[in-house]
Amino acid sequence: MRKLTVRSEQWPLHEPFVISRMVQEQGEVVVVEIAQDGVIGRGECEDADIFFSEEVNIVPDIKAARQQIEAGIDRAELQKLMPAGPARNAIDCALWDLEAKLTGTPIYRLAGLDAPLKPVTTVFTISLGTPEKMAADARANNYRPVLKLKLGLEGDVERVAAVRKAAPDARISVDANTGWSEAQLTEYLPELANLGVELVEQPFMPGEDAMLENFKSPIPIAADESCIDRTSLPSLVGKYAYVNIKLDKTGGLTEALAFASEAKALGFGIMVGCNVGTSLAMAPGMIVAQLADFVDLDGPLLLSKDRTPGLHYDGSLIKPMGPELWG
Secondary structure (H helix, E strand, O other): OEEEEEEEEEEEEEEEEOOOOOOEEEEEEEEEEEEEEOOOEEEEEEEEOOOOOOOOOHHHHHHOOOOHHHHHHHHHHHHHHOOOHHHHHHHHHHHHHHHHHHHHHHHOHHHHOOOOOOOOOOEEEEEOOOOOHHHHHHOOOOOOOEEEEEEEOOOHHHHHHHHHHHHHOEEEEEEOOOOOHHHHHHHHHHHHOOOOEEEOOOOOOOOOOHHHOOOOOOEEEEOOOOOHHHHHHHHHHHOOOOEEEEEHHHOOOHHHHHHHHHHHHOOOOOEOOOOOOOOHHHHHHHHHHHHEEEEEHHHHHOOOOOOOOOEEEOEEEEEEEOOOOOO
């Protein structure tokens, strides 16, 4: 017999995390634990949902599935029971962790990978601010190989130029978080290309990207808010070069792996992303990271402290976790 435990946690940030449409003051997460036969599987999601239009109540949604979880639901059945989103993510990842521990099978084998997990390099995200503030943040992190800049307000080219001056050797990607107009995108792209920007994420609101159909962009464009799970893919073909896979969107690792496989078959490049969270939320993302071209699993780097044990961050290099954290 299983036992489900669910709790909310708060994890302080170094400073407020700012994007074009919100300010986050601290990390709010939900942790699911599923105990069975003396072992515990764990999963974590963000206690918020900025990707779905419907109002969600993550802890109540998880508790509503208690009977099925404690009766022994498996991951395939979970996909049918709950929609994509953070609540399903926390449960799904807890079930992966539980299965690995009950069977003694390394998580990479459960996920169908051919080899143990390898270290990956994550981007480091710089919050939206004045050019001067973003340049100061970039200067403090100019030893990191890849910086991701949050944009989406007037003066974005000036922000990128200031960061480029402060971190001349860094690879740079930018994320407008739906904050640009068509005119801004077409105006900014040549200038951003000249500044060495390698990737532009989500310039427009979901469903307002018709202009990207066969658009010849000098910089690859990635979908984030526009892609949730595999059902999103048909509408993205011909518009985006990359899809950003986040487990809080897909509803867990199970759908994320299926999404990555189908996206690759359709010719998309893969980016794995995250919301604010601890290493427990990032650990399943390390599986997807093995398949990804761009890795954005820097959530714990934005926190004042991380969970112990956690992933080992050597600068921006993430080394694989041990089973004491997850899997």
